[in-house]
Amino acid sequence: MVFDTxxxxxxxxxxxxxxxxxxxxxxxxxxxxxxxxxxxTNEEAVKKIFAVKNRxxxxxxxxxxxxxxxxxxxxxxxxxxxxxxxxxSPGPITIVLPKKSSxxxxxxxxxxxxxxxxxxxxxxxxxxxxxxxxxxxxSANTSKRVxxxxxxxxxxxxxxxxxxxxxxxxxxxxxxxxxxxLTTEIPTILRPxxxxxxxxxxxxxxxxxxxxEVVVAASPGMKYTHYAPIVPTFMFHKNSTAEALYKRNxxxxxxxxVLVKKSNLNATKDLNSISMGETxxxxxxxxxxxxxxxxxxxxxxxVQALSNEGVEGSVMNRLIKSCRGMII
Ligand code: TXA
Ligand code: MG
Numbered sequence: 001m002v003f004d005t006x007x008x009x010x011x012x013x014x015x016x017x018x019x020x021x022x023x024x025x026x027x028x029x030x031x032x033x034x035x036x037x038x039x040x041t042n043e044e045a046v047k048k049i050f051a052v053k054n055r056x057x058x059x060x061x062x063x064x065x066x067x068x069x070x071x072x073x074x075x076x077x078x079x080x081x082x083x084x085x086x087x088x089s090p091g092p093i094t095i096v097l098p099k100k101s102s103x104x105x106x107x108x109x110x111x112x113x114x115x116x117x118x119x120x121x122x123x124x125x126x127x128x129x130x131x132x133x134x135x136x137x138x139s140a141n142t143s144k145r146v147x148x149x150x151x152x153x154x155x156x157x158x159x160x161x162x163x164x165x166x167x168x169x170x171x172x173x174x175x176x177x178x179x180x181x182l183t184t185e186i187p188t189i190l191r192p193x194x195x196x197x198x199x200x201x202x203x204x205x206x207x208x209x210x211x212x213e214v215v216v217a218a219s220p221g222m223k224y225t226h227y228a229p230i231v232p233t234f235m236f237h238k239n240s241t242a243e244a245l246y247k248r249n250x251x252x253x254x255x256x257x258v259l260v261k262k263s264n265l266n267a268t269k270d271l272n273s274i275s276m277g278e279t280x281x282x283x284x285x286x287x288x289x290x291x292x293x294x295x296x297x298x299x300x301x302x303v304q305a306l307s308n309e310g311v312e313g314s315v316m317n318r319l320i321k322s323c324r325g326m327i328i
Contacts, residue, residue, distance in 0.1 A: 002044075002160050002161075003160055003161065003162055003163045003164075005114070005155070005158070005159045005160060005161075005162060005163065005165060006105070006131075006163065006164045006165070007151060007164075007167055008166070008167060009164045009166070009167050009168070009269040010123065010126075011140075012133060012164060012166055013126055013127060013130060013166065014130065015164060016028065016127055016131075016138075016164055017127055017130035017217055018131075018132040018235075019163055020038065020039050020045075020127075020131045020133070020135065021039065021131050021132075021133065022121075023038075023039065023044055023045040023048075024038075024084045024162075024163055024164075025037060025038045025041050025045060025046075025048045025049055025052065025162055026099075026135070026162060026163065026164045026167070027140045027151070027154045027158060027162065027164070027165040027166060027169060028121075028123060028124055028127050028135075029110075029121050029123050029151070029166060029167070029168025029169065029171060030120070030121045030124045030171065031086075031090075031091070031118040031119060031120040031121045031124075031139070031172045031173050031179050032092045032094060032119070032171060032172060032173045032174070032175065032176050032193070032194070033139045033148060033149055033154070033174070033175070033176055033288065034139065034140040034147070034148045034151065034154045034171065035064070035119075035135075035137030035139060035140055035282060036049055036052070036053060036081045036137055036138060036139070036140040036150070036158065036162070036317065037064070037127075037135040037136065037137035038135065038136050038137070038153075039100055039131070039134075039135065039136075040063045040064075040074065040103055040104075040107055040133065040135055040136035041103070041104070041133055041134065041249075042063075042111055042133075043069045043106055044102075046061070046104060046106050046136050046140065048062070049074050049104060049136070049137075049138065050106075052142075052158065052162060053138060053141070053142055053143050054142055054143045054160045055138065055143045056143070057106070057109060057140075058109045059108040059109060060111055060114070061107050061109045061115075061136040061138050062094050062115040062116070062117050062129060062136070062137060062138070062179075062237070063090060063103060063107065063114050063116055063117070063134045063139055063234070063274060064116075064117050064118070064119055064124065064134065064135045064136075065116060065117075065118055065128065065134050065135075066118065066125055066128035066129050066311070067118065068082065068086070068089070068118070070134065071085070071097075071108055072115055072180040072266070073100065073102055074097045074098055074099065074100055074102055074103050074114060074116065074134050075097040075098060075099050075100055075103075075114050075116050076099075076100065077097060078097070078182065080182050080187065080203070080204060081095050081097055081182050083158065083203050083209075084149050084180070084203055084204070085118065087202075088195050088231035089118040089120075089127065090118045090119060090120035091118070091120045091194075091195065092120070092173050092176075092177040092178060092193050092194045092195055092238075093117065093177055093178050093180065093193070093195045094115040094116065094117040094177045094178065094179045094180070094191075095115070095116055095180055095181075095182055096113050096114065096115045096179065096180065096181035096182060096183055096190065097113060097114060097115075097182060098102075098112060098183060099111070099112055099113055099185065102141070103134075104194070105310050107136045109138070109313050109326040112185040113159075113183045114183070117177055118204070120172075120321045121171075121172075121174065122166040122170055123166055124168070125130060126203075127166065132314065138289075140157070140158060140160070140288065141153070141154070141157050141164075141178060144228055145157060145228070145321070145327065146228070146229060146232075146288050146291045146295075147176060147288055148170070148288070148292075149171040149174050149285075149288045149289050150169075150289060150309075151165055151168070151169075151244040151286075153289070155326060156292075157186075158285070159219070159274030162175070168287075169287075170187070171285075172285065173193075173281075173284060173285065174284045174285040174286065174287060174289075174326070175193060175194065175284045175314055175315060175318055176191065176215060177191075177193050177194075178191060178192060178193075178194065178195040178196070178200075178314070179191040179193070180200060180207075180280035186206050186207065186327065187200075187204045187206060187207045188207075189207070192313060192314040192317050192319075193311075193314050194284065194311055194314065195249055195283075196310045196311060196313075198310065200283055201287060205243065213275050217321065219318055221239050227310075228322055228324060229291045229292075229294065229295040229301055229322060230293050230295050230318065231294075231298060231299055231300060232299075232300050232301070232326070233291075233300075233301040233303060233322050233323045233324075233326065234261065234300070234301070234302050234303070234323055234326045234327070234328050235301075235302075235303050235304075235305050235319060235320065235326065235327045236302055236303070236304060236305065236327075236328050237327075239264070239267055239268055239275075241328045242258055242268070242271065242302050242304075242328075243268075243271065245300075245302060246258060246271050246302060249299070250298045254299040254300050255272075255299045256272060256298060256299065256300045256301075256302065257272050257273075257274060257275055257294050257295070257297045257298040257300075257301055258272060258273040258274070258275070258302045258303075258304075259276050259279070259290060259294070259301065259302070259303040260273050260274070260275060260276065261264045261275070261276060261278055261283070261304055261306075262275040262276075262277060262278040262303060262305045263278055266314060271302075272288065274294075276290060280310055280311035280312040280315065281311060283315050284311055284314065284315050287315055287319070288316065288318075291322060303319055303322070303323070305319075305327070306319065311325045312318070
């Protein structure tokens with residue numbers, strides 16, 4: 001089916017809610033990245049997401065709800081979950097809980113658990129209120145591509161394939177939500193994000209293992225290549241190795257860009273370098289849109305390695321995937 005995809009703001013909210021209720025799928029903004037949403041209780045609608053995204057069917061979707069009260073319809077909520085939602089929601093956290101039967105198997109890839117999230121973007125919350133159903137939504141990119149942080153990037157991937165894209169501006173956070181499972185014996189972070197281990201450990205002391213280390217388990221979606229720009233992308237620790245690779249590629253006539261922390265701009269001024277920002281939040285906010293823009297203009301991307309701590313560590317988690325492990 002080919003659509004003449006509409007793009008607009010709040011004036012399209014009613015239409016977006018109607019489409020979702022009718023079993024269509026639409027793009028909507030969240031504070032993390034844009035989502036491609038369907039009525040989570042409508043199996044046929046959910047299947048459309050798999051088809052449009054070209055997503056493997058063993059990768060479960062997050063179910064978005066407007067409030068803590070609304071969780072009751074889709075999952076069994078416990079005391080720990082309640083405390084975490086109260087502390088961090090609406091916001092960039094997804095909590096995996098035992099699912100209720102209202103959620104079809106296709107949403108959760110056959111798992112008996114479901115990831116629940118209350119997004120903070122006002123447009124997402126209004127959409128959830130208006131359609132009065134939970135919304136299953138992965139990020140609004142085609143499978144394997146960088147998650148969209150602006151409506152125009154969702155448009156690049158999905159134009160003509162869906163009826164409507166709600167434009168809510170730039171996503172504040174810029175990387176996907178932290179995913180934490182409360183269905184494991186010890187609460188387990190499946191995907192790091194803006195809500196960090198340090199923040200969570202105030203509410204869940206057991207999240208830290210006996211050595212005081214972070215327990216990071218493999219989330220089902222993690223085995224696929226994600227966040228991969230369409231041009232070769234390398235991560236570097238030292239400017240000198242970046243310089244060598246830069247020279248080798250420019251000598252071959254390739255257009256190369258170097259993404260660095262703002263404080264490293266001066267030291268790399270002889271290279272074609274662009275600042276990712278300086279604070280972890282700035283870098284998270286900018287990174288996906290930088291990757292999207294750079295892959296259009298350059299043949300090779302070199303990106304400076306970040307620290308493995310806190311929000312910067314969460315960005316690093318994405319960048320390692322962008323580089324497919326090509327770390328120099
Ligand atoms: O910020 C976000 O979370 C965005 C916005 C749109 O809400 N959504 C997003 O969805 O990033 P997606 O589908 O790209 O990533 C969902 C992640 C996957 O890694 C998946 O494996 C994990 O959440 N996940 C979802 N349900 C799960 C479950 N029941 N058990 C374990 N992991 C789950
Ligand atoms: Mg995704």
